[in-house]
Amino acid sequence: MDSLQRIITQRTRDTVELNARLNLIFEILRRDIHQAKELSLQTAQLADSLHQDRWLMSAYSYLIIVNREMGLFDSGRYYLNKAELLSKANPENKRMQFNFLKSAGLFYKDIGEYNKALPFVKASLEIWDKQDETRAGQFLNLGNLHYYLGNFKEAAEQHMQGLRLFEKLKNLRGQAFCLHSIGNNFFNMNQLATAKNYYERSLQLKEQLGDKRGVLTTTISLGDVYKDMNSFEKASSYYQAGLTAARNLKLPSEEARVLHQWALLYKRMEENEKARESFSKSLSISKQIGDSTTFIKTQSEIFSLDLAEQSQKKRETQMLDGLNTLIRIGDRSQEALEYHRLSEFYSHNKNYEKALYYLRKHEALSDSIEGNAVLIQLKDVEEKYNNEKKQQEIELLKKNQEVQSLELQKQRANTTLIAIALLSAIAIGTLLVNRYRVMNRIKRQAELERMRQNIARDLHDDIGSTLSSINIMSQLAMQQPDNSNQLQKISIYSSRMMETMSDMVWSINPVNDSVDQMLVKMKEFAGEMLEPKNMVYAFNLDEEVTHIRLDVEKRKSVFLIFKEAINNAAKYSEATKVDIGLNRVNGTLYLRVQDNGKGFNSSTARGNGLKNMAARAQAIKGKWKQMSEPGKGTTISVEVPIT
Numbered sequence: 218m219d220s221l222q223r224i225i226t227q228r229t230r231d232t233v234e235l236n237a238r239l240n241l242i243f244e245i246l247r248r249d250i251h252q253a254k255e256l257s258l259q260t261a262q263l264a265d266s267l268h269q270d271r272w273l274m275s276a277y278s279y280l281i282i283v284n285r286e287m288g289l290f291d292s293g294r295y296y297l298n299k300a301e302l303l304s305k306a307n308p309e310n311k312r313m314q315f316n317f318l319k320s321a322g323l324f325y326k327d328i329g330e331y332n333k334a335l336p337f338v339k340a341s342l343e344i345w346d347k348q349d350e351t352r353a354g355q356f357l358n359l360g361n362l363h364y365y366l367g368n369f370k371e372a373a374e375q376h377m378q379g380l381r382l383f384e385k386l387k388n389l390r391g392q393a394f395c396l397h398s399i400g401n402n403f404f405n406m407n408q409l410a411t412a413k414n415y416y417e418r419s420l421q422l423k424e425q426l427g428d429k430r431g432v433l434t435t436t437i438s439l440g441d442v443y444k445d446m447n448s449f450e451k452a453s454s455y456y457q458a459g460l461t462a463a464r465n466l467k468l469p470s471e472e473a474r475v476l477h478q479w480a481l482l483y484k485r486m487e488e489n490e491k492a493r494e495s496f497s498k499s500l501s502i503s504k505q506i507g508d509s510t511t512f513i514k515t516q517s518e519i520f521s522l523d524l525a526e527q528s529q530k531k532r533e534t535q536m537l538d539g540l541n542t543l544i545r546i547g548d549r550s551q552e553a554l555e556y557h558r559l560s561e562f563y564s565h566n567k568n569y570e571k572a573l574y575y576l577r578k579h580e581a582l583s584d585s586i587e588g589n590a591v592l593i594q595l596k597d598v599e600e601k602y603n604n605e606k607k608q609q610e611i612e613l614l615k616k617n618q619e620v621q622s623l624e625l626q627k628q629r630a631n632t633t634l635i636a637i638a639l640l641s642a643i644a645i646g647t648l649l650v651n652r653y654r655v656m657n658r659i660k661r662q663a664e665l666e667r668m669r670q671n672i673a674r675d676l677h678d679d680i681g682s683t684l685s686s687i688n689i690m691s692q693l694a695m696q697q698p699d700n701s702n703q704l705q706k707i708s709i710y711s712s713r714m715m716e717t718m719s720d721m722v723w724s725i726n727p728v729n730d731s732v733d734q735m736l737v738k739m740k741e742f743a744g745e746m747l748e749p750k751n752m753v754y755a756f757n758l759d760e761e762v763t764h765i766r767l768d769v770e771k772r773k774s775v776f777l778i779f780k781e782a783i784n785n786a787a788k789y790s791e792a793t794k795v796d797i798g799l800n801r802v803n804g805t806l807y808l809r810v811q812d813n814g815k816g817f818n819s820s821t822a823r824g825n826g827l828k829n830m831a832a833r834a835q836a837i838k839g840k841w842k843q844m845s846e847p848g849k850g851t852t853i854s855v856e857v858p859i860t
Contacts, residue, residue: 288506329510393422791815
């Protein structure tokens with residue numbers, strides 16, 4: 218930085234000075250945004266006076282960034298328009314085209330117009346194909362956009378791609394950004410322990426780099442994690458640190474965000490007056506700077522506190538306007554939340570038909586962005602990345618061993634070499650054994666954490682949603698003279714909830730770990746479903762399968778796949794016979810459900826039941842197959858590793 222400052226103070230008024238100025242802006246941007254803005258303005262003026270369009274475009278890019286981060290969106294749009302005109306005047310300049318596309322994508326992302334931002338970022342990646350920091354940064358930006366649009370698998374893939382490239386280039390700043398964004402993906406899927414790990418790794422790098430702006434962002438995110446963990450005191454301390462930093466750095470958009478999140482914490486603590494005060498401050502700031510995303514979210518939260526104080530019509534209009542804005546900008550996560558709030562609003566005002574309608578909208582959208590299949594995909598992306606890292610470590614170890622071996626051959630006699638090789642083998646063996654033990658312990662801890670999270674998710678998603686539906690339908694039934702239809706639905710939902718609870722309790726009881734115990738429940742369920750339909754069924758078993766023990770996740774998933782297959786056979790197959798096979802071949806358990814019913818076209822089948830079976834098999838690293846043809850029955854099979 219000192220050398221850059223010296224070049225600038227010499228005032229050579231040429232491209233050397235311009236290049237030094239731009240490099241200095243890059244260095245100070247994350248530390249002092251106001252100094253960066255002043256320097257960007259001076260650089261733009263110098264580039265313009267020298268008729269250096271390339272450097273002028275770079276200066277405009279920084280002016281878009283600093284004004285955007287300071288909440289000055291009108292100024293940011295002004296420089297974006299100037300950058301667009303400059304790019305059109307220089308269509309042959311690849312660097313200038315890229316700078317404009319990148320700046321446009323980031324600008325529209327920050328004002329909440331995610332669908333508008335997406336084509337700009339994609340186009341920038343097509344233009345810039347060099348494997349450098351610039352390309353890695355656009356992988357990060359593209360991942361962030363997919364995250365805001367609720368496309369979490371795509372987001373994780375882009376973030377991991379960016380992380381790989383930043384690691385290859387040894388760029389710590391880029392790694393810190395990617396780690397934070399990957400943490401966001403897991404946080405949104407309620408994988409709080411995993412999210413916390415990524416955030417803490419990101420924070421460590423940002424503190425090491427002196428990135429005050431980045432430290433602020435990750436500090437707020439850690440507050441969000443502790444809030445959702447119900448660690449209120451810790452969450453509050455992170456929000457206080459974030460608020461202080463936002464004010465010191467004079468970043469009103471971040472100040473509005475942390476005030477909003479702190480208000481949510483107060484709301485969860487049932488300190489509504491403090492929540493209202495914090496929401497009001499956030500609303501005032503976000504309205505002043507034109508931050509539509511934070512404004513809509515905060516306004517909606519204030520409405521939820523002010524049900525008794527506002528007219529029904531005014532609140533309804535404002536909520537629907539906010540929902541339409543969210544649909545337009547493509548924020549699917551917030552859209553799902555808004556559907557839930559509308560359901561609560563209509564339920565509060567005894568309009569149960571609309572309450573039920575918006576509850577169904579909330580459930581459908583939440584399932585599409587937070588379902589098991591998405592989480593499985595997200596974990597799969599992370600696992601692929603970790604496997605690549607392990608392979609790189611192995612290759613590096615091999616290279617190091619080769620170098621050491623050559624040096625030893627030059628320095629020592631054969632007898633010494635043998636002795637050293639033996640000692641090395643013992644050391645490596647010990648290391649591998651210890652590593653194996655550590656990894657096993659970590660794996661067991663992860664499995665326990667995953668089980669707890671799965672149970673919590675099942676309670677929240679399945680039972681919580683069912684209870685909401687029962688409550689709304691019961692209210693609706695009381696309002697209608699002929700309520701037999703609603704009462705029938707309530708009965709169905711109640712039975713479904715009781716069945717879900719029964720399955721959950723059975724799955725976590727260690728007494729049921731053996732396949733023998735699972736068979737008891739399978740036979741019980743098959744009898745309940747198939748005998749009333751006069752369908753003949755038979756279990757064909759290997760004797761040794763009854764002695765197999767399965768962990769909670771495998772046992773639960775195998776049973777639920779079986780249950781879904783039997784349900785489908787009973788409801789849709791029109792079969793007269795169902796054969797159920799359970800066999801063991803080496804280290805694999807095979808389950809097969811085969812009927813002689815009417816069958817269907819496998820290539821066009823799209824039911825949720827089939828998707829759920831496939832997702833459950835994938836979650837336990839199993840293989841699921843479905844074979845069916847019209848008139849030839851249906852076979853569902855799953856292979857589960859048991860070793």
